[in-house]
Every structure is written in structure tokens, then in C-alpha cells.
Amino acid sequence: MTIPTSPLERSPTTSRRERLRDSYLLYSFLRDPIAQLSLLVFIVLVAAAVLAPWLAPMNPYDLAQIDILASELPPLWIDGSDPAYLMGTDAQGRDLLSTILYGARVSLIIGFGAVAMQAALGVCFGLLAGYLGGRVDAFLMRLADIQLSFSTLMVAIVVGALFKAIFGGATYSAYAVPLLVLIIGLAEWPQYARTVRASVLAEKGKEYVDAARVMGLSSRRIMFRHILPNTLSPIFVISTVQVANAIISEAALSFLGLGMPETQPSLGSLIKSGFDYIQSGSWWITLIPGLVLVVLVLVINLLGDWLRDVLNPRLYKG
Amino acid sequence: MTLNKTLLASVIGAAMTTAALSPAAAQAETTLRMAYDADPVSLDIHEQLSGGILQLSHMTFDPLVRWTRDLEFEPRLATDWEQVDPTTMRMTLREGVEFHSGNAFTAEDVVWTVERLKRSPDFKAIFEPIAEVTAVDAHTVEFTTAKPYPLLPNLATYIFPMDSAFYSGNDADGDPKDEIVKNGNSYASRHLSGTGPYEVTDRRQGVRIAFERNDAYWDESSPGNVDRIVMTPISENATRVAALLSGDVDFIAPVPPNDLARIRADEDAKLVTMSGTRIILFHMNQERVEAFQDPRVRQAFAYAINQQGIADRLMKGFATPAAQFSPQGYAGHVDSLAPRHDLEKAKQLMAEAGYEDGFEITMMAPNNRYVNDAKIAQAVAAMLARINVSVDLKTLPKAQYWGEYDDRAADMMMIGWHADTEDSANFHEYLTACPDADSGAGQYNAGNYCNPELDQLVAEANLEVDLAKRAEMLQQVEQALYDDAAFIPLHWQDLAWAATDNADIAPVLNVMNFPYLGDLVIAEE
Amino acid sequence: MIAFLIKRLFHALLVMFVISVIAFAIQDNLGDPIQQMVGQSVPESEREALREELGLNDPFAVQYLRFAANAVQFDFGYSYVFNEPTTEVILRHLPATLELVAASTLLIIALSIPIGVYSAIKPRAWLSRLFMGVSIIGISIPVFLTAIVLIQLFAIGVSWSPFPGDTGWGAWLNDLLTTDGGMPAYGRGNPVPVFGTWETNFASLEGLTYLVLPAISLASIMLPLFIRLIRAEMLEVLQSDYVKFARAKGLSPRRIYFLHALKNTMLPVITVGGVQIGTLVAYTILTETVFQWPGMGLMFLDAIERSDIPLIVTYLMIVGLIFVITNTLVDLIYGLVNPTVKLTGKPA
Numbered sequence A: 001m002t003i004p005t006s007p008l009e010r011s012p013t014t015s016r017r018e019r020l021r022d023s024y025l026l027y028s029f030l031r032d033p034i035a036q037l038s039l040l041v042f043i044v045l046v047a048a049a050v051l052a053p054w055l056a057p058m059n060p061y062d063l064a065q066i067d068i069l070a071s072e073l074p075p076l077w078i079d080g081s082d083p084a085y086l087m088g089t090d091a092q093g094r095d096l097l098s099t100i101l102y103g104a105r106v107s108l109i110i111g112f113g114a115v116a117m118q119a120a121l122g123v124c125f126g127l128l129a130g131y132l133g134g135r136v137d138a139f140l141m142r143l144a145d146i147q148l149s150f151s152t153l154m155v156a157i158v159v160g161a162l163f164k165a166i167f168g169g170a171t172y173s174a175y176a177v178p179l180l181v182l183i184i185g186l187a188e189w190p191q192y193a194r195t196v197r198a199s200v201l202a203e204k205g206k207e208y209v210d211a212a213r214v215m216g217l218s219s220r221r222i223m224f225r226h227i228l229p230n231t232l233s234p235i236f237v238i239s240t241v242q243v244a245n246a247i248i249s250e251a252a253l254s255f256l257g258l259g260m261p262e263t264q265p266s267l268g269s270l271i272k273s274g275f276d277y278i279q280s281g282s283w284w285i286t287l288i289p290g291l292v293l294v295v296l297v298l299v300i301n302l303l304g305d306w307l308r309d310v311l312n313p314r315l316y317k318g
Numbered sequence B: 001m002t003l004n005k006t007l008l009a010s011v012i013g014a015a016m017t018t019a020a021l022s023p024a025a026a027q028a029e030t031t032l033r034m035a036y037d038a039d040p041v042s043l044d045i046h047e048q049l050s051g052g053i054l055q056l057s058h059m060t061f062d063p064l065v066r067w068t069r070d071l072e073f074e075p076r077l078a079t080d081w082e083q084v085d086p087t088t089m090r091m092t093l094r095e096g097v098e099f100h101s102g103n104a105f106t107a108e109d110v111v112w113t114v115e116r117l118k119r120s121p122d123f124k125a126i127f128e129p130i131a132e133v134t135a136v137d138a139h140t141v142e143f144t145t146a147k148p149y150p151l152l153p154n155l156a157t158y159i160f161p162m163d164s165a166f167y168s169g170n171d172a173d174g175d176p177k178d179e180i181v182k183n184g185n186s187y188a189s190r191h192l193s194g195t196g197p198y199e200v201t202d203r204r205q206g207v208r209i210a211f212e213r214n215d216a217y218w219d220e221s222s223p224g225n226v227d228r229i230v231m232t233p234i235s236e237n238a239t240r241v242a243a244l245l246s247g248d249v250d251f252i253a254p255v256p257p258n259d260l261a262r263i264r265a266d267e268d269a270k271l272v273t274m275s276g277t278r279i280i281l282f283h284m285n286q287e288r289v290e291a292f293q294d295p296r297v298r299q300a301f302a303y304a305i306n307q308q309g310i311a312d313r314l315m316k317g318f319a320t321p322a323a324q325f326s327p328q329g330y331a332g333h334v335d336s337l338a339p340r341h342d343l344e345k346a347k348q349l350m351a352e353a354g355y356e357d358g359f360e361i362t363m364m365a366p367n368n369r370y371v372n373d374a375k376i377a378q379a380v381a382a383m384l385a386r387i388n389v390s391v392d393l394k395t396l397p398k399a400q401y402w403g404e405y406d407d408r409a410a411d412m413m414m415i416g417w418h419a420d421t422e423d424s425a426n427f428h429e430y431l432t433a434c435p436d437a438d439s440g441a442g443q444y445n446a447g448n449y450c451n452p453e454l455d456q457l458v459a460e461a462n463l464e465v466d467l468a469k470r471a472e473m474l475q476q477v478e479q480a481l482y483d484d485a486a487f488i489p490l491h492w493q494d495l496a497w498a499a500t501d502n503a504d505i506a507p508v509l510n511v512m513n514f515p516y517l518g519d520l521v522i523a524e525e
Numbered sequence C: 001m002i003a004f005l006i007k008r009l010f011h012a013l014l015v016m017f018v019i020s021v022i023a024f025a026i027q028d029n030l031g032d033p034i035q036q037m038v039g040q041s042v043p044e045s046e047r048e049a050l051r052e053e054l055g056l057n058d059p060f061a062v063q064y065l066r067f068a069a070n071a072v073q074f075d076f077g078y079s080y081v082f083n084e085p086t087t088e089v090i091l092r093h094l095p096a097t098l099e100l101v102a103a104s105t106l107l108i109i110a111l112s113i114p115i116g117v118y119s120a121i122k123p124r125a126w127l128s129r130l131f132m133g134v135s136i137i138g139i140s141i142p143v144f145l146t147a148i149v150l151i152q153l154f155a156i157g158v159s160w161s162p163f164p165g166d167t168g169w170g171a172w173l174n175d176l177l178t179t180d181g182g183m184p185a186y187g188r189g190n191p192v193p194v195f196g197t198w199e200t201n202f203a204s205l206e207g208l209t210y211l212v213l214p215a216i217s218l219a220s221i222m223l224p225l226f227i228r229l230i231r232a233e234m235l236e237v238l239q240s241d242y243v244k245f246a247r248a249k250g251l252s253p254r255r256i257y258f259l260h261a262l263k264n265t266m267l268p269v270i271t272v273g274g275v276q277i278g279t280l281v282a283y284t285i286l287t288e289t290v291f292q293w294p295g296m297g298l299m300f301l302d303a304i305e306r307s308d309i310p311l312i313v314t315y316l317m318i319v320g321l322i323f324v325i326t327n328t329l330v331d332l333i334y335g336l337v338n339p340t341v342k343l344t345g346k347p348a
Helices: A012-031 A033-050 A096-132 A134-149 A152-174 A176-204 A207-214 A219-255 A267-275 A284-311 B009-016 B023-028 B051-060 B107-117 B152-156 B237-245 B257-265 B295-304 B307-314 B343-352 B373-385 B398-406 B424-431 B452-461 B467-484 C002-025 C044-053 C060-072 C086-121 C126-140 C143-156 C168-177 C205-239 C241-249 C253-291 C296-305 C309-337
Strands: B031-036 B065-067 B073-075 B078-085 B088-093 B130-137 B140-145 B198-204 B208-213 B228-233 B251-253 B269-284 B319-321 B360-366 B390-396 B412-417 B487-500 C192-195 C198-200
Touching (some): A012 A033, A096 A134, A096 A219, A219 A267, A219 A284, A219 C143, A267 A284, B107 B130, B107 B140, B237 B257, B257 B487, B295 B343, B360 B398, B373 B412, B390 B398, B424 B467, C086 C126, C086 C253, C086 C296, C086 C309, C253 C296, C296 C309
Parallel strands (some): B031 B228, B360 B390, B360 B412
Antiparallel strands (some): C192 C198
């Protein structure tokens, strides 16, 4: 976005506005140590998760490396630990550090995937509702209202339980990643749809849309090529917060046993499997992955907060 | 006691609680407050064959004979029994016994009860061998079997004579009182009259069930001194343990392995554990996987599993590593059989069989049926990875698992088995006999292991009335199954109970998990 | 007004119809309820007979119509596991959940209003910044993790801490970080019976101690949202003309903040808040699982596990009803407080 485009290709007004916003973004970022720290931590966590196969001392998916006799070893700084396992081991004898790195990977994949799914659904429905109005609008918004009044978590739990029942427990765990993306996407699209719809309604009356219509452009072209770009900044802000929400939703579903199987754990299912052992004193199996989850979600939320303050878009309130 | 702590108890308590719940009444009597994971589903002891129902049976009824801790028979309502001829056994019944209703207990009640058992969907299979029961006189009954049957005393532990007069006739709705209705509202599911040490005084399904000592209980030599029992179901493990440690209840079962250490560490609580009789094992399906037809591959699998490691680590010592079906004390138990964990030997056997590079299999296990079931399956999968066998493991809740089990949906499947007859032959009949849909043999044989010689041997053993000879035959079967590696035994799941210090629970507990609470002694404070 | 209520009623019926059809359609996949009712050695022929008797072999439409005909008379069938009407099972678990939600709501109201108002009045104060910082951390912690941490800290206790105990500051930090534990964390203890199946934890000190940790966990998910919401609305109101007028008139700041500004802040808070209190019911599933609180959420997960279909269907329908009722009430209150809102015109 820093590559300057030739003034002939773009109208000067857009270009100036964009350049102004870019520099303001950068300016406020350089002034905000919390945002800088958050971004740094986020990048480190994502890099660690992406590079897990190379960074992790052990492959937790390779059963041949697991030794039941090395189970429930505490982290390095506690008596009774084994120097081979920096953060200790879980109840199966898996190295906790490696399992967390792989688990964070799963959580991030589902988090981003689910947001892409929500955004796709929500943007389409929001554009349709806002632009077409009438019955389509009434139907979609009513659907969104009913879903939101049930709370997204409740919808995710019910849809998760339904999917698990329809596909059977075995198939469900085999395709857990795409299914969770779908479940969280289905549960949380209304947030996008309402925001996009509100922006569309605001943009719809503007002159450039009328102009496009007069020029005889198709509705689809107007929606996606003309209106959508102008609703991007609220979408961007929501997306940050939604990634954090999706990661938490995934963790909650996994904690209830409706998410990732323990053989291929996400951070949520790690916390769940460790919870059984908290009474017997093995707190690290549940609390260390818990801490990683909180830090990951926290930095994303902080970045989202900062973005909202900077971009200050019209978000649909309530 | 707990009522004293309440703020509004003086107000609400006076208005709401009944006299029986008030502290004054509780002090005059000895009360046992206990928590199980579930309360009995019904008061009809023939509605379901389950641990909960049998526990209720031992509290409110008496069996003809019962097991002692050493798995010997102890006379209860039958005082004596003798084999008249190979197919007939005569039992002498105790005199002067009364039911809760006041009716006298006679041989007719025994005949009536056995006939009802033969109508019960859950019990009829067990009582199949009994062809006829007749009352010789008021206190003598004769059991006739079609073929010689050595396990009649074992069956007699399931015969809890019911009050035939009490359960005869029609109830207010016009339905017969002796009707057995699953999941419904029959007379017998709401009313109870037995000979046992306790009468049911109050019952709210899923909330609590209260018992009062039977004043006219026949067994005057019983040391039991508990006047009232209040049983509350607490299905969540941690809550049940917390209730004991906080003093809300005096006796809990089962105790989850993860909490054993906490209870041991508590000064006011005590723990009783016992090696159980439920075997946990994996079947290797020979029909689905060709390699499993080679005994060397099955042996290699058996050598690859570290039973001791699972028992020590995952089960926290709460399991007895197993190498055969029969636990100690059973007729077929072979002392010399021990788990054979040896990774080198396992690899060598795999190489001999031509599977040095291993192969892929699927595995299924329940995740809420046995203690740590899913974790055990994961550990077994990891151990098999050491001999290059890659396992695709699925774990399912029990409600879905058994459907998959019936379909034999995976190459290796986990099952736990307790012999209803407390007899070794039962294991083979259900788990390793050649599957036959018509006779029901091998109903749970998910390995499809089939050795007609062993089936023959067990069939003969079931006709052998000489118990020593019979034991020898059953031990032969265990040894053959071991040598053949017909299945992979893991462990017998231990049993654990915990109680407050003043309740002397140890003498009344046994491996069948039927606490004889009629004999329980609570020390006066 | 009446048109609005009828419309809402129609929504409720629609939601319940959809839920019941879906739940019925998937029941075969939820597992075999017969498994739960009979012993393991019972032969297949007996199981089949029982299935026939319970009507589990009938075609889908027949089973559904039978269910619907009874449901109209508030008879949702018998729970397979509890062997009694599902409505009774739910009524028995309902008080536990309602008490938990009530306790959390009280906590949220008692904490969010003063904190929200304070951070709006003094946005630059360090305490306000602290509240805002803690609230974003609060949003980032999933409710079940809060619950687990509370259990570790206050029920189990923390005896380990990284600082050397032989130095003065180390011992001081150790004291600060270690906790004794001992708070009750599992179940409801001995709630005091009030009437019928309703037992309460509010009537005794002991009961309240059992309520503390679950209520804090459940409140933790909504508290930060409410603090931020109240702060934002209050900031907006404080900018408005009439507050400026009131200031100019020389009214005392206390009177302005708590009488005039707060009243206007509460209007949007009630709308958003009312809906959110309804969604607390969803979070009770998580909280009740961790604390083994014997309410409807725990019962629901249990029912899924044991494929107790009638109970699952009844739970979903009753929760649907609760959501519709709270939303309708919120809209009614909103309409009463702010007469400019026309109820019939607002999409539900």
C-alpha cells in the first residue's frame, strides 16, 4: 500500500485521502507503545505457531515419541522435572511446550478461518440486505436478530452439538477444523451483516451510487465495486475483534468436548484435558496453555482497540 | 448440623422441614448420609440388571445366598443347599422371616420371584438354565435344570425373594402389580416390600432416597447399628469428593483415581480400595485385519503394551495389571500369567511375521464409560507406534460407542467386562467364543477370534459339577487364550470407597461392589 | 402493543418449532437410548422389543406428530434417564441456574455502575486507566479459564512461588502470591428448601460460600462489557447540552452525575444489558461444567452425552422461550421508559 500509484490511474481525491490515512495510521502507531508491544507479541506468537514443526522439540502428533512413563512431569523450575521437557509434560507424556506450539497453530487456523467465513457470509448478506432492502432486508435482519438474541455462543454450542450428532463423533473429530470454521462462521455472521448493512444504507444515498446507477451498472457491480470498498474500515476493525472472539469460541467448544479431539489438541482442548489433573496438583497442564490463550487473545483485542480509536468507523451499536 | 449454620433456618426450618429432618431427631438415631454417582432407577429390582439396582436389592431385600469378601457363599434366606441329582438342587429356607409388609416369607415367594425373573428382559438370559422351581414344603424349594449346571449357587445370589402377596393383584389403574415396565410407572417401580434390613421411607428420583431400619429384621446377629440412611445421587466426581471432605456426607462411591491422594491426605476421611473384577481389554479384529490372523502379530501387540505403565501412571495405581480375563479368586484364574511387556520381543515377532514396517489400523474406545478410558486408548495407540503400527484412534461417548461396537466399526475396540455370574466361563462365552448370532455366543467378541476346541471345553466345564475339575478346565482355557494372544488384557479396574472416620465401612465392602450396609457399624461420637 | 406481543409470540413458536424438528431429525445420530436402559448382557431381541414398545421404530413423521400433539399440552415426554416428565427434570434444575444468573447479575450491577460512572467522570485518573486495562484483560479471558484459575487460587490453593523465601522481599512476595484455598468449588452444598423443588443458596451463609466462585466466574464475562458500555454512554451524555445547562445552573456535580446523567445513561444500558443477561444463560453451560453446579447447563451436556432426546428437545425449547421472553421484556421496558419508540415499528 506504500507503492504510489500514478495520478492518472486514480482520482486525486481518493489517493490523497488514502495517503493521509496511511500516514495517520503509522503516526499513531509510533506514538502508542501498547500497540507496538501488542503487535510484537502477536507476531512472535504467530511466528512460533507457524514454525512449530521446526521449533518444537518434539512432534506431539507422532505417537512413537510419546512415553507414558514420562507423564505429568512438572515444568523445569519445579522439583521432579526432566530437563528434556522445558514446560513439563501432559498426562500422556507429551512435551507440553511442543503441544502448545502445535495447539496455538490449530487455534489460529480456526480463528482466522472462522473470521473469513463470517466475513464472507456477513458481507454478502449485509450488502444484499442494505442494497436490496424490502423483504430480503427484513428476512435477513430478522434472522440476525433471532440469532443474536440467542447469543453467538449458544448458537455455536447448539450447531456444534447438531453437527456432532449428524456426522457422528468419529467423523466429527476427523474433520474438526473445517467443521469448527463453519460452526463459528454460521454463529457469528450477524455482526458483520449488521455493520455492513448500516454502512451500505449510509452510502446508498450518496451521489456516486446514484451516478453509477444512472450509468446503467449492474447491482452486483455497484455493490461490490463501489459500495463495498467504502465499508472496509469498519469491516477491518470488526475483524480484529472477531478473530479474538473466534479463538475464544473455539476454545469454549473444545472445552465442552465439541471441538478439537485430544489427539490433535487446540489450546482449548489442552486446557480441557489438563483440567482433570488440577486437583491432583498438575496445574501446568491446564494453566500454561491457558496463559498462552489469554495472551494471544489479549494482544489481538488491544490491537483491535487501537485500530478502532484510530479509524473510528461507524460501528453498529447494540 | 448444617441447619444450625443457616441464617434463616430458624424461620424456614420451622415452617418447612419435617420432624424427621430436624437435628433433635437425628441425634437420637444413627444416620448414614451417603452419596453414589447415581440413585437406583426404579424400586423394581427386576427392571434393570445394574450395579445400582443390585445395591438397592442388598439394602431392602436379602438374597438366598450371598458372596463373602473371599468369594465364598454365605447362607442368607437359604440356610442350606444340596445337589439331589446332577440336575436338581434342593434349598432349605430360613424360618420366621417376615417381609416389610408383615407377610411371612415362604417357599412360594421364591417360586414366584424366580418366575418373575424369567420374565424380566434383563435377567431372563441368566436364568435360562433353570427349567423349573417347585415348592416342596413351606420352607424347601427345588430347582431343576435341563442339563447339569454347576453354577446354581451363583444364580442364587441374584434371587432376592419378593413379597408375592404384596405384588399380586391389580393397582388403582387396573394394571397388574407384578408388571415389569421399562422406563415407566409400574406399581413395583414405586412400591417395595422385601425382607431386607432397610425399608424405603421416602424417594424422589434423582434427588434423594431415604431408608429406615427394619425393626423386625430377621438377622439378629448382624452388627449393623445404622437407623437411617439418606442416599443422595451426586453424579459429578469432584462434587462427590468435596461433599465428603466438607462433612456433608459420610460415605461415597465411586472415588475417582485423581482424588485418591486428596482423601488419603485428609485426617477425617478414610479410603478403602480393592482390586476389582471388571477386566478392561482390547479386541483385535481378525475379520477386518488380515495380519491379526497371525498369532505372532497378536502376540507382538500383547508384548508391546505396558500394562504396568498404564496402571501406575494413568490409573495412579488404581488398577491391577492383567494378563487374563479372570481376576484372583475366580475359578479360571491362573496365577502364573503375568503381563508380558517386552518391546524388543514385540519387534522381533513383528519381523518374523513379515510386518517389520508395521501397518495401519483403526481403533475405537468410549470416552465416558470406564475410568480414564479415552486416555488409556491414547496410551495404547502410542505404545503400538513403537512397533511401527500407526493407529487412527476415535473416542466416543458411551451412548454412541455401543452402536459402533455392535457394528464392529474399528480394527481394535475397547471393552470392559464384569462376569454377572462371578465365573470365568462367562468371560469366554461373551468375549472370545466363536460368534454365533443364533445362540448369542460371542455377542461381544469384536476380535472374531474363534477356537472351537475352547468353546467345547467351556461347554463341558458348564456341565461339570465337580468344581475342582471344572476350575482346571477353565484355567486351561485362560492359558490357551494367553498363548494365542486372543485379545489384549489391560487391567482390572480397582474399586474405591471413602467414608468419614467413624463409619467402619471396610468389613461390609466386597469386590462385587455391593456394600452390605445392613451390617455397617457407625461408632458413637 | 398487542400486535407487537402477538408478533413476538409467533416468533417464539417458530423458534420452538424449528428447534424441535431439528432435534427430532437428528435423534438417530445421538446414539441409542436403549443402551442406557438395559444391562450389557441383554440380547438384541429384547432390545428390539423395547424399541418397538417406546415407539422408536415408528416413521419420523409419526414420532414427531405424537411429540407435537403432547407438547401443545406442555407434555414434552419422559426423560429416558430420569424416568420422569422432562418438564419436571428441568424445573428441578432451573432454580440452580436462575440463582447463579441472579447472583452474577447482582455482582455486575453492583460493580459496573460505580466503576463505569467513575471512569467516565474522571477519564484521566490512574484508577480509571487501571479499570479500563483490567476490563480488556477480562474480555480476553474465556469464562472457563477464569473459573479454573479461581479454583486453583481459592479452592486448591497455591503453595509454590518463584521468589526466595529467605529474603525479606521474597518472603513478602511469597505471602502475597500463595493462597490457602479451601473455598467450596464443586456443587451447591446443602441448599435450603423453600418450596416444592426450589432450594436456595441465598438463605444461608454456607450456601452463599458455594455461590461465590461460580457467580464471580459468570459475572467476569459480562462485567468488562458493562463497564465499558456505561463509561461510553456516560461520556456521551456528559457532552450533551442539558448537562452543560445543568452545570451552568450551578447544580451540584453529584446531583448532575447521579440523577440526570446516570438516568439517561441507563436507557441504552438497559436494552443492551437486558439482552446480555439473557445470554448469560448460554455461559452457564460453561460455568456449570467447571463448577459442577447442578443447573440446567450441566443437565443439558449430560443429556447430550446420554442421548436423552426428550430432555435435549425440552431444554432447547425452554431456553428459546427464556430468550424470547427476556428480549420482549427488554423492548417493553425500553418502550415504557422512552415513549418515542414505537414498538410495532421496530424489527424484533
